[in-house]
Amino acid sequence: MSRNRKLGRFGALALVVVLAAGLAPAGFAQSPDEIQKVVNAAYEKYRGLKEGANADYIPALAKVDPNLFGIVLVTTDGKVYTAGDVASEVSIQSISKVFTMARVMDEQGPQALVDNIGVDATGQVFNSIIAVEQHKGAEMNPLVNPGAITATSMVKGTTADEIWASILVTYNDFAGRPLSVNREVYKSEAETNQRNQAIAMLMWAYGHIKSEPLRATDIYTKQCSVNVNARDLAGMAATLANGGKNPLTGKQAMKPGNVPQVLAVMATAGLYDGSGKWLYQTGLPAKSGVGGGLIAVCPGRFGIAVISPPLDAAGNSVRAQKAIADISNALKANPLASTPR
Numbered sequence: 001m002s003r004n005r006k007l008g009r010f011g012a013l014a015l016v017v018v019l020a021a022g023l024a025p026a027g028f029a030q031s032p033d034e035i036q037k038v039v040n041a042a043y044e045k046y047r048g049l050k051e052g053a054n055a056d057y058i059p060a061l062a063k064v065d066p067n068l069f070g071i072v073l074v075t076t077d078g079k080v081y082t083a084g085d086v087a088s089e090v091s092i093q094s095i096s097k098v099f100t101m102a103r104v105m106d107e108q109g110p111q112a113l114v115d116n117i118g119v120d121a122t123g124q125v126f127n128s129i130i131a132v133e134q135h136k137g138a139e140m141n142p143l144v145n146p147g148a149i150t151a152t153s154m155v156k157g158t159t160a161d162e163i164w165a166s167i168l169v170t171y172n173d174f175a176g177r178p179l180s181v182n183r184e185v186y187k188s189e190a191e192t193n194q195r196n197q198a199i200a201m202l203m204w205a206y207g208h209i210k211s212e213p214l215r216a217t218d219i220y221t222k223q224c225s226v227n228v229n230a231r232d233l234a235g236m237a238a239t240l241a242n243g244g245k246n247p248l249t250g251k252q253a254m255k256p257g258n259v260p261q262v263l264a265v266m267a268t269a270g271l272y273d274g275s276g277k278w279l280y281q282t283g284l285p286a287k288s289g290v291g292g293g294l295i296a297v298c299p300g301r302f303g304i305a306v307i308s309p310p311l312d313a314a315g316n317s318v319r320a321q322k323a324i325a326d327i328s329n330a331l332k333a334n335p336l337a338s339t340p341r
C-alpha cells in the first residue's frame, strides 16, 4: 500500500472521529462542546454567589466548606460533563430517600408505599410533625422525614445489619461505586435527631411503622450520612433518567417500571415546600439534601447534580437550584414543554 493511500485512510478515519465528536448526543440539539459551555457558564455565573447558609441543626454540617461548588451532568449515553469541584464529598442527606423508596418499590411493588405512606406533597417542612398529625401519618410521601423513616422501616431484612447492607448495595448500584458512611456526620446527627425519633414514634403509634421505630430512625440516620461527590450524584440521577440502568456501568439498579413513580414523587415533593416553585421553573423531577446536594432528572436524556452547601429557608441549595435551572433551560430540558405544530 502506498504511503498516500495509507494517509488517505487515516485522514478519512480522523474525519469520522472529528465529526462524531461534534455530533449532538441522543436527545440534544447541542454538540458536546456546546453542552460543556452551558455547564461552564452556569459555574462561572454562580461561583461567587454567597446567598444562603449551611444547615446547622446537624452540627457537623455547619463545618462543611460553604465555597464547595461542583456541577456534573451525565447523559443517558454515558457522556460526562463537569465544572468545579466534582470530587469533594458531602453527606447525601435527603437525596438518599429517593433510593430507599426505589428499593422498597422493587421489593414490594409500587402500591405498598401508596397504601402505607401516600404520595402527596405535604406543603410543610420536611420534618413537620403537623404533617403527621393532619392525616394520622397517611397522605404524605416517602421524601419527607416521616414517610422516609417509614420507608426505611419497610426495607426487607431481619437484622439492622442486613437491612443496612441492602440499602447500601442499592445506593452503590445507582452511584456506580462503593459508597461509605461519613462517621462524623452520622455521630453528629445520631446525637441530635430527637425530632426524627419523635416522628418515628408517632408513625409507629399510627401503625405505619410496624416495629422498632428507633431502629428505623437509626438506619435512616446512617443512610443520610453516606458520603457522595457531585459525580456520584449525577450518576444516580442519570440512572433514573435511563430506566433505572446506570449509563456509566450498565448495571440495572432498579426495576424500569417503577422509575416513573419515583420521578412523580420527586416532581411533586423533591424540594419540600419549595417543590412547586422549582417545577414551575424547570419542569424537572429533582431531590435536594441538607448536605448541599441537588439532583435533577431529564427522563431519557440526562441526570444532573450540583453540590453547594449553603441552603435557602426550605433547606434547598441556593446555587444548585440556580445552576441546574440555567443549564436545563439552556438545554431545553423541560419535559413539560412542547412546540406547536
Ligand code: GLN
Binding pocket: 093, 094, 095, 126, 127, 145, 189, 196, 221, 224, 288, 289, 290, 291, 315
Ligand atoms: N438527615 C436529615 C434529617 O433527617 C435530612 C434532611 C434533609 O436533607 N432535608 O433531618
